[in-house]
Amino acid sequence: MSDAQGIVLRVSGLTVRYPGAGAHRQRRAAVEDVSFDIGAGEVCGLIGESGSGKSSLARGILQLGPARSGAVWLNGMPLHTLSGAALRRGRVPMQMVFQNPLDSLNPRLTISASLREPLMIRDTRLEAADRDRRIAGALELVGLAAACADRFPHEFSGGQLQRIAIARNVLVRPDILICDEAVSALDASIQAQILNLLADLRERFGMAILFISHDLAAVRHMCDRVLVLYQGRLIEDAPAEIFFAGPGHPYSRALLESAGGCSPVSLPGANPAPSPGAERGCAFAGQCPEATPTCLAQRPLLENGGRGHAVACWNRQRP
Numbered sequence: 333m334s335d336a337q338g339i340v341l342r343v344s345g346l347t348v349r350y351p352g353a354g355a356h357r358q359r360r361a362a363v364e365d366v367s368f369d370i371g372a373g374e375v376c377g378l379i380g381e382s383g384s385g386k387s388s389l390a391r392g393i394l395q396l397g398p399a400r401s402g403a404v405w406l407n408g409m410p411l412h413t414l415s416g417a418a419l420r421r422g423r424v425p426m427q428m429v430f431q432n433p434l435d436s437l438n439p440r441l442t443i444s445a446s447l448r449e450p451l452m453i454r455d456t457r458l459e460a461a462d463r464d465r466r467i468a469g470a471l472e473l474v475g476l477a478a479a480c481a482d483r484f485p486h487e488f489s490g491g492q493l494q495r496i497a498i499a500r501n502v503l504v505r506p507d508i509l510i511c512d513e514a515v516s517a518l519d520a521s522i523q524a525q526i527l528n529l530l531a532d533l534r535e536r537f538g539m540a541i542l543f544i545s546h547d548l549a550a551v552r553h554m555c556d557r558v559l560v561l562y563q564g565r566l567i568e569d570a571p572a573e574i575f576f577a578g579p580g581h582p583y584s585r586a587l588l589e590s591a592g593g594c595s596p597v598s599l600p601g602a603n604p605a606p607s608p609g610a611e612r613g614c615a616f617a618g619q620c621p622e623a624t625p626t627c628l629a630q631r632p633l634l635e636n637g638g639r640g641h642a643v644a645c646w647n648r649q650r651p
């Protein structure tokens with residue numbers, strides 16, 4: 333399901349700030365004024381160096397964690413206006429796959445008991461036999477035997493646990509999955525299997541995915557669109573084909589160059605202190621080879637330059 337314009341997730345002006353006082357108070361928000369849409373069935377990659385705010389953004393979208401402002405609509409429903417049981421029910425069409433599958437599986441419960449929970453939120457009147465049949469079906473869908481349902485998490489490998497976590501999510505047939513570094517703790521061959529599984533599920537059920545990763549090769553393989561975060565701000569939003577052929581923001585170019593286009597993102601001086609003037613101007617100005625006085629004085633906004641390619645950079649916007 334999506335809204336009338338085919339948009340599953342709409343994020344508007346989302347800002348996330350962690351609480352703190354005195355010396356521990358964050359100078360800047362972890363996520364600042366981020367806006368984007370994800371269409372039905374679209375796979376959108378979210379990249380940026382460590383500490384750029386990717387996980388904070390994911391949690392903010394789910395309405396979890398610290399102080400937030402801004403709006404999040406899921407299939408047209410304003411999640412930011414809900415709380416308690418209404419919020420839990422309202423966000424069922426959006427599920428999250430974590431880096432550590434044990435974050436969504438209780439080690440003391442059998443797999444069956446863990447998988448039952450989201451089903452019961454979605455449909456409280458589901459009969460036991462029907463529920464067990466759906467759990468067995470979900471396990472088979474991710475390549476595991478139905479008999480796994482009676483076992484405990486410690487009896488599985490990391491790759492199998494991630495499959496089980498994905499089965500738990502797809503049981504409720506979400507319209508969008510948020511995958512936060514969902515494969516980065518796994519061996520390369522298992523990573524490929526899980527990525528193929530996600531691609532297959534997207535194909536079968538048409539669900540959208542917000543794919544958060546340091547691995548640019550995986551993003552290139554999986555995604556239709558790429559979003560780039562820098563110091564909590566969205567600085568580029570581009571169709572994947574255009575992005576990998578030539579990103580528009582100098583920071584994105586540095587990311588691609590430093591990664592050789594295929595290895596994990598790691599820039600020299602990753603997550604640096606804000607540049608002088610960053611409060612007013614472009615946060616990347618201190619590191620940017622193309623910076624001009626305008627860049628220090630005024631923050632560039634994310635502007636669409638056509639073909640769905642938006643960039644926050646004064647250079648891009650000059651005629």
Ligand SMILES: Nc1ncnc2c1ncn2[C@@H]1O[C@H](COP(=O)(O)OP(=O)(O)OP(=O)(O)O)[C@@H](O)[C@H]1O
Pocket residue numbers: 350351362380381382383384385386387388389
């Ligand atoms: N629980 C927290 N309390 C205070 N500050 C936090 C907390 N979690 C994250 N932060 C801060 O928020 C900023 C963004 O962190 P976040 O974890 O969202 O980044 P990330 O892009 O997901 O990084 P990584 O790639 O390492 O997972 C960082 O400056 C981080 O120190």
Ligand code: SF4
Pocket residue numbers: 581582583614615616617618620621622623624627632644645646647648
């Ligand atoms: S706005 Fe200026 S400093 Fe910022 S990325 Fe563009 S050219 Fe560089």
Ligand SMILES: [Mg+2]
Pocket residue numbers: 386387388
């Ligand atoms: Mg993170």
